[in-house]
Amino acid sequence: MNVFKTPPRPASIKDIAVATGVSHSTVSRALQDSPLVNRETAEKIRRAAQHMGYRASAVARGLATSKTRTIGVVVTTIADPFVAEVVSGIEEAANDHGYSVFLANSNAEPEREIKVVHSFGERRVDGIVVTASRVGALYVPILSEMRVPIVLINNQHPGEFLHSVMIANVEASREAVNHLIKLGHRLIAYLGDRFGHQSDTERFAGYRQALEQADLPFLPELIAHGDGRPEGAERATQKLLALPEPPTAVFCYNDMSALGALKRIRAAGLRVPEDISLVGFDDLFVAEYTDPPLTTVRQPKRHMGRLAMETLLKLMAGSQSAEHIRVPGELIVRASTAPPPSERCR
Amino acid sequence: MNVFKTPPRPASIKDIAVATGVSHSTVSRALQDSPLVNRETAEKIRRAAQHMGYRASAVARGLATSKTRTIGVVVTTIADPFVAEVVSGIEEAANDHGYSVFLANSNAEPEREIKVVHSFGERRVDGIVVTASRVGALYVPILSEMRVPIVLINNQHPGEFLHSVMIANVEASREAVNHLIKLGHRLIAYLGDRFGHQSDTERFAGYRQALEQADLPFLPELIAHGDGRPEGAERATQKLLALPEPPTAVFCYNDMSALGALKRIRAAGLRVPEDISLVGFDDLFVAEYTDPPLTTVRQPKRHMGRLAMETLLKLMAGSQSAEHIRVPGELIVRASTAPPPSERCR
DNA sequence: CTGAAAGCGCTTACAG
DNA sequence: CTGAAAGCGCTTACAG
Numbered sequence: 001m002n003v004f005k006t007p008p009r010p011a012s013i014k015d016i017a018v019a020t021g022v023s024h025s026t027v028s029r030a031l032q033d034s035p036l037v038n039r040e041t042a043e044k045i046r047r048a049a050q051h052m053g054y055r056a057s058a059v060a061r062g063l064a065t066s067k068t069r070t071i072g073v074v075v076t077t078i079a080d081p082f083v084a085e086v087v088s089g090i091e092e093a094a095n096d097h098g099y100s101v102f103l104a105n106s107n108a109e110p111e112r113e114i115k116v117v118h119s120f121g122e123r124r125v126d127g128i129v130v131t132a133s134r135v136g137a138l139y140v141p142i143l144s145e146m147r148v149p150i151v152l153i154n155n156q157h158p159g160e161f162l163h164s165v166m167i168a169n170v171e172a173s174r175e176a177v178n179h180l181i182k183l184g185h186r187l188i189a190y191l192g193d194r195f196g197h198q199s200d201t202e203r204f205a206g207y208r209q210a211l212e213q214a215d216l217p218f219l220p221e222l223i224a225h226g227d228g229r230p231e232g233a234e235r236a237t238q239k240l241l242a243l244p245e246p247p248t249a250v251f252c253y254n255d256m257s258a259l260g261a262l263k264r265i266r267a268a269g270l271r272v273p274e275d276i277s278l279v280g281f282d283d284l285f286v287a288e289y290t291d292p293p294l295t296t297v298r299q300p301k302r303h304m305g306r307l308a309m310e311t312l313l314k315l316m317a318g319s320q321s322a323e324h325i326r327v328p329g330e331l332i333v334r335a336s337t338a339p340p341p342s343e344r345c346r
Numbered sequence: 347m348n349v350f351k352t353p354p355r356p357a358s359i360k361d362i363a364v365a366t367g368v369s370h371s372t373v374s375r376a377l378q379d380s381p382l383v384n385r386e387t388a389e390k391i392r393r394a395a396q397h398m399g400y401r402a403s404a405v406a407r408g409l410a411t412s413k414t415r416t417i418g419v420v421v422t423t424i425a426d427p428f429v430a431e432v433v434s435g436i437e438e439a440a441n442d443h444g445y446s447v448f449l450a451n452s453n454a455e456p457e458r459e460i461k462v463v464h465s466f467g468e469r470r471v472d473g474i475v476v477t478a479s480r481v482g483a484l485y486v487p488i489l490s491e492m493r494v495p496i497v498l499i500n501n502q503h504p505g506e507f508l509h510s511v512m513i514a515n516v517e518a519s520r521e522a523v524n525h526l527i528k529l530g531h532r533l534i535a536y537l538g539d540r541f542g543h544q545s546d547t548e549r550f551a552g553y554r555q556a557l558e559q560a561d562l563p564f565l566p567e568l569i570a571h572g573d574g575r576p577e578g579a580e581r582a583t584q585k586l587l588a589l590p591e592p593p594t595a596v597f598c599y600n601d602m603s604a605l606g607a608l609k610r611i612r613a614a615g616l617r618v619p620e621d622i623s624l625v626g627f628d629d630l631f632v633a634e635y636t637d638p639p640l641t642t643v644r645q646p647k648r649h650m651g652r653l654a655m656e657t658l659l660k661l662m663a664g665s666q667s668a669e670h671i672r673v674p675g676e677l678i679v680r681a682s683t684a685p686p687p688s689e690r691c692r
Numbered sequence: 693c694t695g696a697a698a699g700c701g702c703t704t705a706c707a708g
Numbered sequence: 709c710t711g712a713a714a715g716c717g718c719t720t721a722c723a724g
């Protein structure tokens with residue numbers, strides 16, 4: 001068969017109309033299952049549509065209804081495993097409700113992020129979700145300009161944002177540090193992200209609260225700053241290990257940092273958890289496959305993605321209430337934590 | 347300021363037209379930087395547009411031009427790190443050329459994959475890229491129906507497809523196995539994916555070729571079947587280790603499998619690479635952070651994504667030639683491979 | 693139940 | 709250089 005015989009453009013309601021001898025209005029109604037159309041006519045129309053391989057143009061419909069049933073999701077980079085899981089949750093929920101999702105990377109560059117949001121504006125998306133944005137407050141003006149709901153996931157910028165879903169950082173990290181304290185650790189380091197990000201600030205706060213509640217002194221030298229990735233964590237760990245009195249446990253901002261810490265600790269000839277305990281945050285897939293498997297705080301990533309999408313759905317349906325969702329983390333105890341050496345030698 | 351004062355719909359060229367006292371045709375031309383418009387008028391129009399926060403409707407333009415400047419990418423799941431990296435390459439290249447990308451998960455279910463492709467059809471995407479599809483041949487009819495170019499990345503289905511970019515599996519795995527042979531290994535296992543997938547078949551072929559060229563016997567008992575993920579690989583590894591004469595090296599279908607193998611080998615009280623060498627495929631991010639760091643074949647994931655997008659761009663521009671791109675893998679030797687025990691004791 | 697008409701916001705021949 | 713007109717493929721009051 002010669003493919004060039006097929007028409008150069010997809011079938012439209014007009015084509016179906018002439019094929020079935022009705023007006024295109026009727027075709028449109030029939031295809032929407034409108035009760036206004038005679039049952040048999042509708043049947044005939046639907047059969048014809050099917051037969052002609054008709055696919056309604058979502059772009060024409062979008063123009064007519066000014067609802068595109070698309071959402072935009074902007075991520076720092078989809079290559080980040082945390083982000084990818086969140087997005088899979090968003091996509092799932094979106095698809096369940098007939099929405100298509102536009103994906104765009106910001107590379108954590110604010111200008112690019114703004115540009116991406118603007119491009120979503122041109123696409124006339126019905127809503128936007130942003131994960132781990134570093135832009136934060138910059139959105140407010142864009143938002144009111146675009147008049148489209150935006151929900152942020154783990155917003156990195158301090159300060160309140162209209163709609164967001166966030167992990168309960170303080171509680172979760174308090175629990176993680178408590179776990180170390182109960183094991184007998186006294187010298188617990190915090191290996192953070194760069195300063196100024198909300199989740200770092202909050203996880204750090206949880207760390208301090210746990211120390212306080214246990215009447216343990218806060219030792220500034222045990223605070224190290226990474227960059228949320230293995231490389232930065234390696235350097236930070238290096239410093240911690242070089243301390244006159246190095247920590248017996250390290251609570252890391254995230255699993256990526258823990259990966260770097262683990263590598264560096266091993267390189268120093270120390271063992272985890274015998275010499276030093278390690279706790280991460282996120283519960284990335286790899287946490288289960290490190291040696292030893294990593295104790296960490298699980299973020300329900302996919303669920304958070306779904307939640308964000310469902311929140312967006314509500315907002316797109318007209319809800320006016322500010323949505324501020326906090327989801328609890330879950331401490332997953334694996335094999336990277338144990339009592340400190342001193343404790344074991346007693 | 348009261349946000350409800352702002353108009354309920356975005357500004358259109360008509361609004362700009364009345365604001366500047368020209369026709370909307372002229373506005374349209376000016377905004378397209380058409381040389382047909384008087385320089386000063388154009389300037390005035392552009393200023394007004396800027397001032398009114400005008401964002402051209404991509405959906406209206408799409409309807410008018412029947413080019414949406416969108417592409418659809420269908421993935422098994424974006425939560426797969428391999429896929430996520432590929433997609434980041436696609437997105438990058440797409441964005442460079444002013445294309446937006448729709449993302450959809452198929453969950454490796456053929457029906458869902460078809461559904462997703464149809465939904466892309468309704469969105470009137472200009473092109474589609476599919477990663478690691480299990481559907482393969484099913485596309486051909488859909489394709490001719492949709493009349494939109496499709497390029498596949500690492501197509502899992504045997505048989506030729508019109509346009510694809512694939513890793514050079516045979517060559518790469520031959521090289522990987524050669525590396526093991528040169529180290530002195532004689533009993534080299536292949537831990538594959540399920541049968542019938544093109545990349546598994548090809549990697550297996552490379553394995554056999556390497557053995558043949560080295561005049562090593564092919565031992566069927568050294569072939570184990572996983573599922574491309576750690577769990578399946580663990581079971582497969584179990585079997586290999588239980589062999590009367592277990593392998594001294596395992597070449598894995600992918601890094602995920604290697605992760606499972608590594609875990610199981612450790613659980614058996616054996617060391618990598620002292621007792622058994624391990625090679626993966628993909629060079630996922632984690633390969634660098636396992637203990638020991640994993641020797642593996644690097645797939646230039648992001649690059650392959652870019653390549654797919656660039657191929658698509660050509661096709662969308664009207665190219666008729668069949669594109670069949672093979673990109674070479676690169677053996678990355680890390681610390682999970684060493685001479686076999688026998689070799690070391692001599 | 694059905695159709696003619698208007699409109700969504702653009703682009704682009706066509707005529708001046 | 710500029711504008712009026714038609715068209716892209718839908719939806720949806722409005723009138724019958």
